[in-house]
Amino acid sequence: MQTRLVEYFLSLEREGHFARAAARCNVSQPTLSAGIATLEAQLGKRLIRRDPKYAGLTDEGVAILPWARQLIAAAEALGQAAETARGPLKGELRLGAIPAAMPVIGRLAEAMLARHAGLNVSVRALTSRQIERELAAFELDAGLTYLDFEPPAHALSVPLYVERSMLISAVDGVPIPELLDWADLARLPLCLLHQGMQNRRILDARLAERGLALRPRVTADSYLALLGLVQQGRLCSIIPDSHATLLNGLSWAATRSLPEMGEGSRVGIIVSDSTPMGPLAQAVLGVARELRLPPGFCAA
Incomplete structure (x- = not known):
């Protein structure tokens, strides 16, 4: 069995479209389709549902998917091991x-x-x-x-x-209490990552331990978006302290440590x-x- 045929199969499963899968593999669409048909013939099983375009994997295709991924990963690692045995x-x-x-x-x-x-x-x-x-x-x-x-x-x-967390606001933006506690934090107008992000889930869990919940006015999926929101002055946010070095030289940004929240x-x-x-x-x-x-x- 040629690993190239398995790569065609994996590319189609990933892209969900014959033309995009062929482009990903740097081959023509007929070449990719013929390669997958050859793989199906070798296994004696239909792997792809066509109606008439790609419509997903058959049960047999789903069953071989983890093995196909492992086979390609092993082949790549084999090549790397051979190439690096005496070289960089x-x-x-x-x-x-x-x-x-x-x-x-x-x-x-x-x-x-x-x-x-x-x-x-x-x-x-x-x-x-x-x-x-x-x-x-x-x-x-x-x-x-x-x-x-x-x-x-x-x-x-x-x-x-x-990682620990810190509060960020605009210098002339949201007024922040001098002695900030967790209850104050829950009352601030916040923009935060959405709950699909683990950083937010960690933050929510630690606030829940204190009987509090954060209700952000805006959610986003990147810290760059949060910084853009905070810069306007109406909102503040909670970001990792690892980002402090990236804020050096930003005259509009003010950061504050948060109350102790545990081991980080x-x-x-x-x-x-x-x-x-x-x-x-x-x-x-x-x-x-x-x-x-x-x-x-x-x-x-």
Whole structure:
């Protein structure tokens, strides 16, 4: 069985469209369709529902999907292992990162490229749940995410730092009480991440422990959007303290520490807990163990 045929199958499942899947594989649509038909003939099972366009996977297609992903991941790792046995690590490191950890991406990528000059690094902003799913589907090599709240399953991890939260407002915007407590926080006009983001779920859980709930007036899926909202002066927000360095030089922004909320949230690198481990996963774990973050980051 040619792995290329399996790649066609996976690409079609991912894209849900024959033309887009063919473009992803850099082949013509007839070539992709013929390749999938050949795979079906080899397995003696129909894998794709056509009506007349792509209409999903058959039960047999769903059944082989995790094995197809594992086969392609193993083939890629095999090639990397052979290529790096006597030479530098090459290829693309696919890294997913939660928005809260984006300030760390530059240092991690710099450390990876310094250690492995032949690598390219692809970074995608994903939720913690997306990172876990895509690691399991072999679509990521590593993730940068929370480690303790809703801990990722079947993963090896290296803690990098402990995240705490801070309040941000415009200098001439929302008036903030001098002695801020949690009840004050719940009364402020807030813009926050939506509840699909783990940072927000952690915040909500910690407020619930105190009998409080946050009711933001605006929700978003990125900190850049939250900063844009806060800059207008009518709203304030709660963001990770790791973003403090990115705010240096912004004359409109004022930050405040929040009341003590416990031990903080550990953030770190995760890779799939599989044996044997691929060279890219081994490389990112090795760099993560030696990564030293600046003093603004609380050690894990």
